[in-house]
Amino acid sequence: MIVIEHCAVATVDGAGTEYADGHVVVQGDRIVAVGPGTYPGGHAGVTRVDGTGCLATPGLVNTHHHLYQWATRGLAQQEILFGWLTELYPIWARLDAGIVHAAASAGLAQLALSGCTTTTDHHYVFPREGGDVLAAEIDAAAAVGLRFHPCRGSMDLSVKDGGLPPDTVVEDTDAALAATKAAIDRFHDSSPGAMVRIAVAPCSPFSVTPRLMREAADLARAEGVRLHTHLAETIEEESYCREVHGCTPVQYAEQLGWLGDDVWLAHAVHLDDGAIAKLGATGTGVAHCPSSNGRLGAGIAPVRALLDAGAPVGLGVDGAASQEAGQLGPELRQALYLARLRGGPAALTARESLALGTIGGARCLGRADELGSLEPGKLADVALWRLDGLGHAGIADPVAALVFGPQAPLRLLLVGGRAVVQEGALSTVDEPTVAAALARSARTLREPR
Numbered sequence: 001m002i003v004i005e006h007c008a009v010a011t012v013d014g015a016g017t018e019y020a021d022g023h024v025v026v027q028g029d030r031i032v033a034v035g036p037g038t039y040p041g042g043h044a045g046v047t048r049v050d051g052t053g054c055l056a057t058p059g060l061v062n063t064h065h066h067l068y069q070w071a072t073r074g075l076a077q078q079e080i081l082f083g084w085l086t087e088l089y090p091i092w093a094r095l096d097a098g099i100v101h102a103a104a105s106a107g108l109a110q111l112a113l114s115g116c117t118t119t120t121d122h123h124y125v126f127p128r129e130g131g132d133v134l135a136a137e138i139d140a141a142a143a144v145g146l147r148f149h150p151c152r153g154s155m156d157l158s159v160k161d162g163g164l165p166p167d168t169v170v171e172d173t174d175a176a177l178a179a180t181k182a183a184i185d186r187f188h189d190s191s192p193g194a195m196v197r198i199a200v201a202p203c204s205p206f207s208v209t210p211r212l213m214r215e216a217a218d219l220a221r222a223e224g225v226r227l228h229t230h231l232a233e234t235i236e237e238e239s240y241c242r243e244v245h246g247c248t249p250v251q252y253a254e255q256l257g258w259l260g261d262d263v264w265l266a267h268a269v270h271l272d273d274g275a276i277a278k279l280g281a282t283g284t285g286v287a288h289c290p291s292s293n294g295r296l297g298a299g300i301a302p303v304r305a306l307l308d309a310g311a312p313v314g315l316g317v318d319g320a321a322s323q324e325a326g327q328l329g330p331e332l333r334q335a336l337y338l339a340r341l342r343g344g345p346a347a348l349t350a351r352e353s354l355a356l357g358t359i360g361g362a363r364c365l366g367r368a369d370e371l372g373s374l375e376p377g378k379l380a381d382v383a384l385w386r387l388d389g390l391g392h393a394g395i396a397d398p399v400a401a402l403v404f405g406p407q408a409p410l411r412l413l414l415v416g417g418r419a420v421v422q423e424g425a426l427s428t429v430d431e432p433t434v435a436a437a438l439a440r441s442a443r444t445l446r447e448p449r
Helices: 069-071 083-092 097-113 133-144 173-187 210-223 233-246 249-255 275-284 288-293 303-309 333-344 350-365 400-405 432-448
Strands: 002-010 017-029 030-036 047-050 052-057 060-062 118-123 147-154 199-200 225-233 263-267 285-288 311-313 384-385 410-415 418-422
Touching: 002 384, 002 400, 030 118, 052 060, 052 400, 060 097, 060 311, 060 350, 069 083, 069 118, 069 432, 083 233, 097 118, 097 133, 097 418, 097 432, 118 133, 118 225, 118 410, 133 147, 133 173, 147 173, 147 275, 173 199, 173 210, 199 210, 210 225, 233 249, 249 275, 263 418, 275 303, 285 303, 285 350, 288 333, 303 333, 311 333, 311 350, 333 350, 333 400, 350 400, 350 432
Parallel strands: 002 047, 002 052, 060 118, 118 147, 147 199, 199 225, 225 263, 263 285, 285 311
Antiparallel strands: 002 017, 017 030, 052 384, 384 410, 410 418
């Protein structure tokens, strides 16, 4: 049993319960008690964690990422999305399982150090000679110790067929569907407390045929797994959909069966009122990626309107080639700021931003019954943030300190009751070793033999 006490607690439960001085108790992989004051139990074998000066929250949930991109950071610095992709696709065509493992290890380690306990990854580049890249990132997640929802992506619409990616990185439609089915059979765990769950994730309207989109949705629903794709990220995508499909991206998604409470969409920046209402009415989730949208100049997602419409909204770091920091914790502040740039200072509160990064993300992944809040019976995915240092001292409201302040160091990060970060350092993998492997992989991609 682990007892965290003498800390502020923000449960992010339905009532918004908070304690200025409280405790969280973990038994095995579950939370068994949350409340004010010191935990009254006195069991033998209890590990007590003094959380003085700290804030306990649910572990953060990352709803959109591309871990392989950690090996290609800092490129295409002034490009919009389409130009950025055009420059990077030929480099990504040289990916292999070793490079993906190194990049995923680095990205997952950085996520853990920024308070993330559950993350997705959208992997859609499968070079023909690249080996088992999906297994490589799943192995990396097991080593780092994060709860992992890899999305088996796919692309079958290359430049010669009117799409954006080069021929070298697309798959045959039937092969992509078969590989997606095989990934579900091999890796998906539907049991309670699962550490790995697969989602079906064709890449985007400009890299995937309508047939693959439609049949991928059918496959996911037949297998009982979730659906994920990029949608409405840029003005250029809007123009593409109108020109090629005669409709908006959200209308196109609806035609193909890609709206529903088993779907979450990455970005959803360019939405009209009708599209926002449609996402809310269908319960379609959105992965809001504020830093990536800013880096590529894509725009500001209508988060306030989406929340008001009833759509689940979570936060996403997105790939490190368009969000080089790779940290989820600071996205709480970025989401708050962008919402206020779009809608004024009342558009989003600090607590709503924390909810985006926790229970909102859990809703997108279909795991709000297990993740996203500190409540008895839920999985023991807990972040204990230090707020007693220079960057946060003097801010009386601990949630405001976390969200408005700089990235807070972690006193402790638990995933299913297991310590992944202790006193700001990883306890599962060696950070210098991970960094060195990433540097080697990045050089290999930049300087191919």
